[in-house]
Amino acid sequence: MRVLLIDDNEDVMASITLWLDILGYQVMTANTGAQSILIAQSFEPDVILLDIGLPDMDGYQVVKKLREQSTKKQPLIIGLSGYPQCASHPCCEEGFNHYLMKPAKFSEIQGLILKYQHATKND
Numbered sequence: 840m841r842v843l844l845i846d847d848n849e850d851v852m853a854s855i856t857l858w859l860d861i862l863g864y865q866v867m868t869a870n871t872g873a874q875s876i877l878i879a880q881s882f883e884p885d886v887i888l889l890d891i892g893l894p895d896m897d898g899y900q901v902v903k904k905l906r907e908q909s910t911k912k913q914p915l916i917i918g919l920s921g922y923p924q925c926a927s928h929p930c931c932e933e934g935f936n937h938y939l940m941k942p943a944k945f946s947e948i949q950g951l952i953l954k955y956q957h958a959t960k961n962d
Contacts, residue, residue, distance in 0.1 A: 841866075841884045842885070843869065843878060844866060844888045845870070845898075847892070847894055852868055867882045872893045872901040872904075873896070875889070876908065879908065884914050886914060887917070888917050888919055889905075902916055902934035906934050915951065917951060919941055919943055921941040936955075
């Protein structure tokens, strides 16, 4: 499984990337929305972990562009944020499959990925 991690916090990015590497996922990272959109075009991730608060555009703008450009099966997109009000944002329902508050538990992220992985094997 290819995972694209988008976060502007270097510590968060480093810890999640290490954890995903240990689990055997192929991981690419981006720290801005614009960078993530370019990477997603060539990397074609199966799963995207997307921070809501990015420096150049917010996660809602990014998820909209990612959904528009996806040419293969739509990736699983999990929104991550430390802002509780993001979970009730109307755009969250339009592009994200799930939304988790930071700090998200690794087991919760892994459970969502495994559920998605299992569902796509049965398609």
